[in-house]
Structure formats: C-alpha cells, structure tokens
Amino acid sequence: MTRAMHRVLVIEDDxxxxxxxxxxxxxxxxxxxxxxxxxxxxxxxxxxxxxxxxVDLGLPxxxxxxxxxxxxxxxxxxxxxxxxxxxELQRLAAFEAGADDYVIKPFSSPELLARxxxxxxxxxxxxxxxxxxxxxxxxxxxxxxxTRGPNGEEVHLTPLEHRILECLAxxxxxxxxxxxxxxxxxxxxxxxxxxxxxxxxxLRRKLELDPARPRYIVTEPGVGYRLVTDxxxxxxxxxxxTRP
Amino acid sequence: xxxxxFDTGVLTRHxxxxxxxxxxxxxxxxxxxxxxxxxxxxxxxxGATVAGLRLGRGPAALTAIANTxxxxxxxxxxxxxxxxxxxxxxxxxxxxxxxxxxxxxxMVNVRRQTEAAAERERRTALLYALSRExxxxxxxxxIADVAVRHVASSLGEPGAVLLPNEEGKLCVHVPGSSDSxxxxxxxxxxxxxxxxxxxGVEEITGQEPGKxxxxxxxxxxxxxxxxxxxxxxxxxxxxxxxxxxDALTGLVALALERAHLAExxxxxRASAERAAxxxxxxxxxxxxxRGPLSAIAGAGSLVAQSSGSLxxxxxxxxxxxxEEKARDMSELLTNVLDLIRLETGKSALRADWQSVEDxxxxxxxxxxxxxGGRRIITDIPTEFPPVFVDGQLAVQLLTNLLENATKHTPTxxxxxxxxxxxxxxxxxxxxxxxxxxxxRDPEDLFEKFERGxxxxxxxxxxxxxxxxxxxxxxxxxxxxxSNRDTGGARFxxxxxxxSLEIEAVEAVS
Numbered sequence: 001m002t003r004a005m006h007r008v009l010v011i012e013d014d015x016x017x018x019x020x021x022x023x024x025x026x027x028x029x030x031x032x033x034x035x036x037x038x039x040x041x042x043x044x045x046x047x048x049x050x051x052x053x054x055v056d057l058g059l060p061x062x063x064x065x066x067x068x069x070x071x072x073x074x075x076x077x078x079x080x081x082x083x084x085x086x087x088e089l090q091r092l093a094a095f096e097a098g099a100d101d102y103v104i105k106p107f108s109s110p111e112l113l114a115r116x117x118x119x120x121x122x123x124x125x126x127x128x129x130x131x132x133x134x135x136x137x138x139x140x141x142x143x144x145x146x147t148r149g150p151n152g153e154e155v156h157l158t159p160l161e162h163r164i165l166e167c168l169a170x171x172x173x174x175x176x177x178x179x180x181x182x183x184x185x186x187x188x189x190x191x192x193x194x195x196x197x198x199x200x201x202x203l204r205r206k207l208e209l210d211p212a213r214p215r216y217i218v219t220e221p222g223v224g225y226r227l228v229t230d231x232x233x234x235x236x237x238x239x240x241x242t243r244p
Numbered sequence: 245x246x247x248x249x250f251d252t253g254v255l256t257r258h259x260x261x262x263x264x265x266x267x268x269x270x271x272x273x274x275x276x277x278x279x280x281x282x283x284x285x286x287x288x289x290x291g292a293t294v295a296g297l298r299l300g301r302g303p304a305a306l307t308a309i310a311n312t313x314x315x316x317x318x319x320x321x322x323x324x325x326x327x328x329x330x331x332x333x334x335x336x337x338x339x340x341x342x343x344x345x346x347x348x349x350x351m352v353n354v355r356r357q358t359e360a361a362a363e364r365e366r367r368t369a370l371l372y373a374l375s376r377e378x379x380x381x382x383x384x385x386x387i388a389d390v391a392v393r394h395v396a397s398s399l400g401e402p403g404a405v406l407l408p409n410e411e412g413k414l415c416v417h418v419p420g421s422s423d424s425x426x427x428x429x430x431x432x433x434x435x436x437x438x439x440x441x442x443x444g445v446e447e448i449t450g451q452e453p454g455k456x457x458x459x460x461x462x463x464x465x466x467x468x469x470x471x472x473x474x475x476x477x478x479x480x481x482x483x484x485x486x487x488x489x490d491a492l493t494g495l496v497a498l499a500l501e502r503a504h505l506a507e508x509x510x511x512x513r514a515s516a517e518r519a520a521x522x523x524x525x526x527x528x529x530x531x532x533x534r535g536p537l538s539a540i541a542g543a544g545s546l547v548a549q550s551s552g553s554l555x556x557x558x559x560x561x562x563x564x565x566x567e568e569k570a571r572d573m574s575e576l577l578t579n580v581l582d583l584i585r586l587e588t589g590k591s592a593l594r595a596d597w598q599s600v601e602d603x604x605x606x607x608x609x610x611x612x613x614x615x616g617g618r619r620i621i622t623d624i625p626t627e628f629p630p631v632f633v634d635g636q637l638a639v640q641l642l643t644n645l646l647e648n649a650t651k652h653t654p655t656x657x658x659x660x661x662x663x664x665x666x667x668x669x670x671x672x673x674x675x676x677x678x679x680x681x682x683x684r685d686p687e688d689l690f691e692k693f694e695r696g697x698x699x700x701x702x703x704x705x706x707x708x709x710x711x712x713x714x715x716x717x718x719x720x721x722x723x724x725x726s727n728r729d730t731g732g733a734r735f736x737x738x739x740x741x742x743s744l745e746i747e748a749v750e751a752v753s
Contacts (some may be wrong), residue, residue, distance in 0.1 A: 088594075088636050106574045108567065194597040194630050201601055205626070212605060212622030213612075219602050222636055 006120060009050035010034045011041040011067060012082070021054060024109050025116075038063035042070050045077065051123070052078045052116055057090055058105070065090070065097050072098035078119040082107065088222035095177050095223055102175070102223075118173045133169045133229060135216035138207045142166055150209040160185065161203050164196075168217065168227035177224040200225065254302070261303035264291045265310035269318055281319050281333075285340050288315055292344035296351025304348030312341045367488050370398045374492060378499035387503055388469070391496040395473055398492070399485055405461075405496075406434045406470040414438055414470065434458055434470045459489065461497040468500040518588065525580055532576055536569035543569075579707040582640070586714035593718055595740075597630040598638060600670060604661050607642035614647065617655035624663040631670045631739045633719055638739065641715045644708040645674040645735050652733070653678030669721070670741040677732035686725035686733070712737070 008030045012018045015036075022032045033048050035041040045053060053071065057064035068079055081094045081102045091102055100119055103112050133140045139148040145162065149155040157165065167184045168176055178193055200219075204211040218226045268291035272284045288311040295307035316326055320333045328334055374394045381387045388405035395403035406414040414434055437458040461469040471493055543562040547554065554562070601624050608620055631638070642661070649659045653676045662673045681689070690713040709725075716723040716737045723737035 106570060192597070197597065197599040197602060197630060201599055212601060212624065213608050213620075214605055218609075219606055221606055221639055 005029060005031045006052070007031045007033065007048055007050040008116070009041065009044055009048065009053045011038070011053065011064070012036065012056040014056075017056070020109075021112075024113065028113055038067045038070075041067050045071050045075065049075075050077060052080060052119060054080050054082065054112075054116075055099075056082045057087065057094055058082070058084055065093055068094060068097040068099055078116075078123055080112075080115060080119060092177065092223055095175060096179075100174050122173055133165070133172065133227070135207055135227075135229065136209065138209075138216070140165060140169075140207070142169060147206070149206055155206045157203070157206065161199055161206075164199055165203060165227075168225055169229075172227045172229045175220050175224055175226050179224075181224065257299045257303045258306055260299055261295050261307035262310055264295050264299075264307050265314055267291065268311060269314045272315075272319065276319060281315075282336065284319055285315060285336065288312075288340065289343060289347065293347050293351055296348030297355055301349065301352050304352065305345065308341055308344030308348055311344060312337055315340065363484055367484075367491070370394070370488065371491055371495060375495050378495060381499060382503065382506075384469070384500055384503050387496060387499045390499075391471060391492070394492060395471070395489075398488060399473065402474045404472045404474075406431075406438070406472065407500075408438075408469065434472060438467050438470050457489075459493045461493060461500055463497055463501040466501070468497055468504060471496065521584070521587065525584075529576065529580060533573055536573050539569045540566050576707075579711060583707055583711050583714065586711065586718065594634045594636070595632050595719075596635060598633055598635045599630050600624055600628050600663050600672065600739075603631075603633075603635065603638050604642055604663075606639045607646055608661075610639070610643045611646045611650060614650045615659075616650070618650060618653065619658035620646075621658055621660040623660055628663055629665070629670070629741055631741050633739050634715075637715045637718070641712050641737070642672075642674070644712050648708055648735075649674055649676045649678070649733070652676075657732075665741065666738075668741060669738040671736060671738050674735045675728060675732060677728075677730065680727040680731055680733045681725065686727070689725055690723070 006029075008025045010018060010021045010025075010032060012021065012034070013036050018034050018036070022034060025032045033044050033050060035044045041053070041055070044050075053067075055064045055067055064081060068081070071077060071079065078101075079099045081091070081099045082105050083091050083094070083102055084105055094102065101115050103115055131141065131143045133142065136150060137152065138150045139146075140157075141147070142162075142165075145157075147155050147157050163185045164181060167181055170184075171180075178196065181196060182190060182193070200217060201211070204214050204217050208214050208216060216228050218228055220226050265288075268288050272287045275284060275287070292304065292308050292311055296304040299307070313326070316328065316333075316337055317324065320337070321329050328337070374390070377390045377394075378387060381390050384407050388407055391405050392403045395401060404416055406416050409415045414431065416431070437460050457473040459471040459473070460467060461471055473489065543565050547559060547562050601622075604622055604624060608622070612620070646659065646661075653659070657677050660673070660675045662675065664671045664673075689709050691710065712735075713723050716739075719739055721738035721740070723735065726734050726736070728734045
C-alpha cells in the first residue's frame with residue numbers, strides 16, 4: 001500500500017475508550033494521536049495536522065464544543081463528535097460550531113469506522129460536487145434536472161424540492177441542520193420548519209422505495225437531515241445483533 | 245386648608261342649629277292662638293331632638309339655648325320681650341332647656357352607636373369577604389393579590405405585598421400595576437420589618453406622614469411576608485382603619501401560613517414518593533445489571549485468557565455477547581434516567597412541529613434490528629397534519645411501543661402503526677396480531693416494573709410503558725392499552741395537533 005496513512009486525532013478523557021478507539025483505528029490502517037484535554041487536543045491538531053478529529057462532547061467542562069470552535073477557526077479538518085443520546089441540544093450546538101458528523105455513545109466500532117470513512121470520502125471528492133446523485137435505484141441529475149424514481153419512472157420535482165435536494169446533496173452523507181437547509185434554500189426569508197418537513201416528506205414519496213422507512217433522505221432527530229448516497233454507510237450503521 | 249374646611253363644617257352645623265330653631269318658631273306661630281304655651285314647647289323639643297340626631301353635641305346645645313330664648317321672646321307673656329311676667333314660666337323655661345340638653349345628648353349617643361354598629365358591620369362584611377377569598381386562594385401570590393385588592397377597596401389606599409422568593413429574599417407583588425408603583429416600596433425598610441420580630445416593628449412602622457406603613461405578616465415568630473400600605477394623602481390612618489388593617493393583616497398572615505404549610509406538605513409527599521421510586525429503582529437496577537455484568541465479565545476474561553484456544557467464530561460470538569449485554573445495560577440506564585427526569589418534571593418539553601411519518605420512520609429505524617421475521621406496516625395518511633411534540637420524546641414513545649410489540653409477539657406476525665385525527669387531536673395506534681394481553685387488565689402494564697410475564701426470558705425491567713405514559717401525559721394526552729377484537733394487542737395514544745397552514749408558506753416562496 002503506497003498511499004499515505006490517514007491521521008486521526010482522538011480527544012477523549014476516558015482512558016479505556018481512548019484505548020479502544022486507538023486500537024480500532026490502528027488496526028484499520030490509520031495513524032492515531034490521542035489527547036485527554038481540549039488544550040492538548042488543540043496543540044496536537046496544530047502539530048500533527050490530522051485528517052479527522054474524534055471529539056468526545058461529554059467532557060465534564062463541556063470543552064468539546066470549545067475545541068471545535070477553536071480548530072474551525074483555522075482548519076477545515078473533519079470533526080466527528082461522540083455524544084450521549086439525550087444530549088440533543090449539545091449535539092445541535094456541536095453542529096453549529098462546525099462538527100461534520102456524530103456518533104451516539106455507546107457506539108459500535110463498525111459504525112464509527114464507517115462514519116469516519118464516509119467523511120474521508122466526502123473530503124476527497126469535495127472539489128467537484130456531484131452532478132448526479134444516486135439513491136439506490138433512484139437517480140437525480142442535478143445539472144440537467146432529470147429525476148428518475150426508484151422504479152425507473154421519470155418524476156417531476158418542484159423547484160423548491162429540487163433546491164432542497166441540491167442542498168442535501170452538497171453535504172451528501174453528512175448532517176445538514178434545519179437552519180442550514182432553511183438558509184440555503186429560502187435565504188433570508190425564514191419560513192416555518194413545518195413546511196420543510198412537508199417538502200422532505202414529498203421528496204421521500206418521490207424518491208424512496210418505502211417512504212415510511214426512508215433509506216436515503218434520513219431524519220437526524222433534533223438536528224436535521226442527512227442524504228445517504230452510500231449504501232455501505234447505511235448497512236454498516238446497523239451493527240449485527242445476534243440474539244441467543 | 246384642612247383646618248379651614250374643618251371650621252366651615254362646624255360653622256355650617258351651628259347655623260343649621262339656629263335654622264332649626266327658626267323653623268320651630270315659624271311652625272309655632274300659627275299654633276299659638278289655638279294651643280297652650282306649654283304644648284308649643286313640644287315643637288321646640290322636637291326641634292332639639294332633630295338637632296341632636298343630625299348635628300352633634302355643640303350645635304344641639306346651641307339649638308336648645310336658641311329654642312328657649314325664642315320661646316321666651318315670642319310666646320311667653322309679655323310677648324316680644326325676654327322679660328318673664330309670671331314666675332312659673334321661669335320653671336317652664338328651665339325644664340325646657342334641661343330636657344332639650346338631655347334629649348340632644350341622648351340623640352348624639354344614639355347616632356354614634358348607630359354609626360359604630362354600621363362601621364362594625366361594614367368591617368365584618370369586609371373581613372368576611374376577605375377570608376372567603378383567601379380561603380379560595382391556593383398559593384402565596386394569589387393571596388398577595390387578594391390582600392392588595394382588599395387594602396385598596398377597604399382603605400382606599402394602594403398597597404403591596406412582599407413575599408420571600410426561593411432564596412428567602414423579599415420580592416414585591418403589586419397586582420395590575422406598573423413598575424413605578426413598586427418604586428414607592430422601600431425594600432430595605434421592608435426587609436428590616438421582615439427580619440425583626442414584633443418588638444422591632446413598632447419603631448419602624450411608627451408612621452411618619454407620607455411614608456408607607458409596613459406591616460409584618462407573621463404567624464408567631466415565623467415571618468411570611470410584609471404588607472405595605474401607602475398613605476396617599478400623607479395623613480395618618482384613623483383608629484378604625486388601623487384596627488381594620490390589623491384584622492386584615494392577621495387574616496392574610498393566616499392564609500399565607502396555610503399556603504406555606506400546604507406547600508411543605510406537598511414537598512414532603514413528593515420527596516417521599518421520590519424516595520420510594522428510588523428504592524424500587526435501586527433494587528430493580530442492581531438485579532437487572534448484575535445479570536449482563538456477569539456475562540460481560542465472564543466473556544471478557546475468556547477472551548483475554550484463552551490465547552489461541554478460541555477459534556475465530558467463538559471469539560466473535562463472545563465479542564457480540566459483550567456488545568449486546570453492554571447495550572442492554574446502557575438501555576436500562578437510559579430508561580431509568582429518562583423516567584426519573586420525566587417523573588420529577590425537571591425536563592422542559594421542547595415541543596416543535598413534527599411530522600408523524602418522520603417520527604414513525606425514526607422509531608422504526610431504531611428497532612428494525614429486532615423485527616426478525618415480523619412485518620411492519622406504516623399506515624399514516626399522506627396529508628396527515630404535523631403534531632406539536634417534543635421530537636426526541638415522541639420518538640422514544642414510539643420506539644418503546646414498537647420494542648414492546650416485538651418483545652411480546654412471535655416472529656411472522658405483523659405490527660402496524662396507524663394515525664388518525666379525532667376531536668382535533670392526533671390518535672396514534674400501535675397494533676399487533678400476537679397473543680394480546682389475555683385476561684389481565686392491560687392498564688396495569690403502565691405501572692413501573694410491571695412486566696408482561698414475571699421472570700420471563702424477555703429482557704427489560706418493565707419501565708418502557710411507564711415511560712410511554714409519562715411522555716404522553718407530559719403532552720397532555722391519554723394512552724390506553726386494549727385487546728383487539730381480532731386478537732392481538734393495541735396501544736392507542738393522543739398527541740396535540742394543529743392544522744397546517746401551508747398556503748401561507750407557499751405564498752412566501
């Protein structure tokens with residue numbers, strides 16, 4: 001393997017989790033640097049220039065968000081946060097500070113790895129935004145405005161639906177907050193979040209095979225939406241659970 | 245100005261006394277040819293009575309003297325002279341004067357007593373009305389409102405009540421008034437009254453003209469607040485007013501004490517309930533955590549010690565077991581924390597417009613790894629209006645119900661999520677075609693630590709449905725469990741709903 005190893009910075013105060021994360025990334029071909037405080041984390045980020053930062057938000061002094069703000073000031077590095085399930089507001093704050101994605105604790109290793117890889121892929125292709133979005137069998141040509149539904153039939157998207165899809169596709173595979181969608185699609189005319197939900201529901205009816213169980217236009221509870229263009233992410237996201 | 249007004253009042257009343265005297269004389273003149281002079285005296289006595297009743301002691305005495313003089317001048321021979329020819333008329337005049345004085349005096353007393361009785365009655369009525377309103381007032385702030393209103397209506401003076409807040413600092417409560425009124429209350433003076441015991445009060449309340457009156461609302465040694473009465477005119481309160489105010493203060497203090505005790509009792513009850521909940525939780529958690537913990541410890545030590553003797557497949561099984569048990573424990577912990585948060589009401593509801601379809605989709609995603617061979621049917625009308633709920637809690641509600649359904653139905657059955665609108669509320673149903681609840685009352689399932697089958701292989705501590713009930717109640721809804729006619733279980737709950745105004749939104753875009 002000749003390509004350079006990707007660097008991961010893990011900022012986590014719990015030594016056990018730090019060890020598990022180090023092992024996980026080292027055995028999967030990453031170079032790992034760890035830090036247990038925000039200050040050290042910022043210094044490491046400056047010194048090692050990592051490709052991805054894994055930040056635990058559940059630090060007692062809450063400086064995970066502090067770290068994101070500091071690093072976002074000078075670096076476009078990918079940031080993935082680890083949060084508790086109930087900490088919805090904190091998660092939202094992390095996204096507003098500039099986080100790219102999140103994983104809920106307790107996390108499963110394959111899920112975390114898949115998320116990190118998705119972020120890397122997104123960064124790699126970010127120079128040329130996709131002109132064509134494939135959602136399973138559905139297909140959207142953003143440039144020529146040709147849309148085909150999951151069964152190959154041509155479907156018509158309203159201009160607003162098209163713009164919402166464009167917005168989600170720009171940030172494909174990562175979380176887009178409600179505020180971000182509203183700002184990018186409607187501009188300064190702030191509208192009701194209810195309307196956004198209605199348009200998204202309509203998009204799902206046109207593009208999802210089973211709109212009641214969306215696979216591609218996924219709601220991130222309390223935060224926003226995520227356009228899943230990568231089948232691998234979705235399947236790896238659900239850890240295999242064998243019940244005895 | 246006040247003194248001058250006082251003088252004119254007195255002068256008018258004295259002139260009134262002379263007027264009565266003149267009137268009596270005018271009435272007596274036409275009677276004179278037909279009546280004995282002794283009977284004409286009766287007219288004057290009547291006048292003296294009226295003067296006593298209406299004008300008070302001084303003017304009545306003046307009337308008595310004027311009457312005697314007028315009778316002597318106009319009717320006692322020789323007429324039109326103060327000279328008395330017959331000495332027996334001297335006796336008549338003397339008795340007349342004396343009787344007039346006595347009557348006037350009696351009448352003044354009668355009038356005073358009537359007035360006092362009326363005043364007493366008015367005060368009783370006021371205090372009665374106050375005590376009735378205070379009895380209806382449940383909390384200290386309402387009591388303060390009632391007190392201020394009554395001070396205003398009975399004394400005609402604006403007032404305020406200062407109550408201690410959670411930190412024991414006094415805060416002003418002036419109902420329905422602007423902040424400028426609050427500035428009249430000297431907080432430091434109020435605090436001095438509040439903090440000192442009754443002895444210290446007198447010197448502070450010793451009223452200077454124009455200064456508000458501070459009254460300590462207290463039951464025994466225990467201070468509950470301060471009542472402030474502003475004297476708008478800068479004058480002193482009359483003794484009756486002061487007595488009324490004292491009675492009023494006593495009533496308000498009693499009401500505050502009652503509210504305070506009720507609050508304490510409620511807090512004690514809540515704390516006892518919390519303690520009971522905590523004990524049950526602790527007992528149950530320690531039992532339910534020990535199982536997975538020993539599994540994890542066992543599997544972990546096996547992986548660590550058996551170097552090479554475990555094949556890949558077995559190691560994977562052990563790894564999965566550790567992960568699964570850890571997740572179970574995490575879930576249990578989350579449930580317990582959620583329940584405590586929901587039951588103690590510490591978490592504020594972060595309600596927002598949510599689409600039911602979306603919420604159901606997330607819930608299905610959360611539990612689909614458990615569906616096994618079960619079929620999930622989502623039956624939500626396309627144009628279903630959004631619900632106004634806390635998204636996270638609503639998802640948890642649906643997730644718990646779906647999880648519950650998968651736990652208690654055999655594989656191969658189907659689970660349905662249905663939504664409808666009834667009485668302008670969203671009605672959601674989770675239905676399965678499993679065995680249902682049998683003969684037992686399904687409502688019991690919403691109790692904490694209630695499990696479908698005691699000590700069964702089904703994991704969980706029986707908190708899921710208790711959490712569901714708490715969430716639905718937080719949203720002001722109802723949740724019910726019942727057996728379906730066709731067999732199987734049905735959970736039905738309501739969520740708040742408002743119709744969507746998409747037209748306005750379309751217009752903007």
